[in-house]
Amino acid sequence: MTEPTSDKTALVLFSGGQDSATCLAWALARYARVETIGFDYGQRHAIELDCRARLLDGFRAIDPAWAASFGDSHTLSIPTLSAISDTALTRDVEIAMGADGLPNTFVPGRNLIFLTFAAALAYRRGIADIVGGMCETDYSGYPDCRDDTIKALQSAISLGMARDVTLHTPLMWLDKAATWRLARDLGGNALVDLIREHSHTCYLGERGARHDWGYGCGECPACALRAKGWREYQARA
Amino acid sequence: MTEPTSDKTALVLFSGGQDSATCLAWALARYARVETIGFDYGQRHAIELDCRARLLDGFRAIDPAWAASFGDSHTLSIPTLSAISDTALTRDVEIAMGADGLPNTFVPGRNLIFLTFAAALAYRRGIADIVGGMCETDYSGYPDCRDDTIKALQSAISLGMARDVTLHTPLMWLDKAATWRLARDLGGNALVDLIREHSHTCYLGERGARHDWGYGCGECPACALRAKGWREYQARA
Numbered sequence: 001m002t003e004p005t006s007d008k009t010a011l012v013l014f015s016g017g018q019d020s021a022t023c024l025a026w027a028l029a030r031y032a033r034v035e036t037i038g039f040d041y042g043q044r045h046a047i048e049l050d051c052r053a054r055l056l057d058g059f060r061a062i063d064p065a066w067a068a069s070f071g072d073s074h075t076l077s078i079p080t081l082s083a084i085s086d087t088a089l090t091r092d093v094e095i096a097m098g099a100d101g102l103p104n105t106f107v108p109g110r111n112l113i114f115l116t117f118a119a120a121l122a123y124r125r126g127i128a129d130i131v132g133g134m135c136e137t138d139y140s141g142y143p144d145c146r147d148d149t150i151k152a153l154q155s156a157i158s159l160g161m162a163r164d165v166t167l168h169t170p171l172m173w174l175d176k177a178a179t180w181r182l183a184r185d186l187g188g189n190a191l192v193d194l195i196r197e198h199s200h201t202c203y204l205g206e207r208g209a210r211h212d213w214g215y216g217c218g219e220c221p222a223c224a225l226r227a228k229g230w231r232e233y234q235a236r237a
Numbered sequence: 238m239t240e241p242t243s244d245k246t247a248l249v250l251f252s253g254g255q256d257s258a259t260c261l262a263w264a265l266a267r268y269a270r271v272e273t274i275g276f277d278y279g280q281r282h283a284i285e286l287d288c289r290a291r292l293l294d295g296f297r298a299i300d301p302a303w304a305a306s307f308g309d310s311h312t313l314s315i316p317t318l319s320a321i322s323d324t325a326l327t328r329d330v331e332i333a334m335g336a337d338g339l340p341n342t343f344v345p346g347r348n349l350i351f352l353t354f355a356a357a358l359a360y361r362r363g364i365a366d367i368v369g370g371m372c373e374t375d376y377s378g379y380p381d382c383r384d385d386t387i388k389a390l391q392s393a394i395s396l397g398m399a400r401d402v403t404l405h406t407p408l409m410w411l412d413k414a415a416t417w418r419l420a421r422d423l424g425g426n427a428l429v430d431l432i433r434e435h436s437h438t439c440y441l442g443e444r445g446a447r448h449d450w451g452y453g454c455g456e457c458p459a460c461a462l463r464a465k466g467w468r469e470y471q472a473r474a
Contacts, residue, residue: 077317077320079316081357108357108361112397113353113357116350120321121321123345143398144397144398148396153393153397157346157349159380161346161381
């Protein structure tokens, strides 16, 4: 494994999904100390949050240097978000495309809220580097995952807190197959296997059946994207 | 009073303070329909929220057209903000300047959070115009009130929600005396008297003694600023 290249601390948005688990490995390879933050906002897949502990244990087991780098693991509850968002992720309705071309899983501004809360916590802890798994390549119509959005928000946060904050998005231009390759490069097949087994992607919030790409319903857009990425990764491996 | 110049709906960030009450009048003069949003985040001056109802009643009494324009009044609870912010506004500590030149009342990114939640609610209600009382002239060291910050955030929100949102800040370049003059221009002395009597500014969250400029402790920075503005308004009136 690589030595950390920075003596700073990073705060990683860590939901327990494939993308954020890969971001966590990316940060562990670069920063002397890494803290994580997860959000509980009444979403159906609270199971994703349960996956965090198992993944963190797995990271510690893969590399003692990683184990030594872990700082606090934070969970912030944001009940406000579900209160104002009548969407498929927070209510028991079918996932579909809305008239505006966005999936009805879209919680308006969700990533803006997550990143701004993360920045507020980071401010209090003297952390200037925030890492998130936003990705434009497979962004499924979510405008708050786009690079333009993240860069505008970095400006707003840095100006609004009078402190330079960097929002790192190492997956921004990767597709899901490339994300698996990045995980392999960062932590070998042990990390790929860990993420495959214990990360959660399925919109339905079910562990579901075991597939070669992990657990999930196998039908929802998130499962379909994950399955496609795994197939492509395997084909090119 | 003026006729509304827009057939649109505006959402006004309405805390019950002098600035946001003036913004509410500004919006009522311009928009066919006006909704308000207030935030409860465990701050010491929850009394400010109590002032909202009395102010809204007062607005309705001043002008029947205003009464007809009022839409829903929303209150969002944001317990997350107080959970991560160890500051004088949310805890019983003395207000002072921190080593970074910011008052310890500063909740990092507070206005970013407020405006983004307001935008999420506005999105769900089909509202594109958001009005807030942020002011750079008397900004007391709060970087999230600065014009640069608000403009960067407008970009981030518009990109992140894939919808043009405008953050209106009619007080941005006014001092407190000019804010009183704006209230007078919008609603006459009846509005000035209403805001003076029922808006709340004091950091200590007390109604306190009655002064010529309203109620408050009379000692904290917010009371001092309000008193100074009132004196200047009276001197120039």
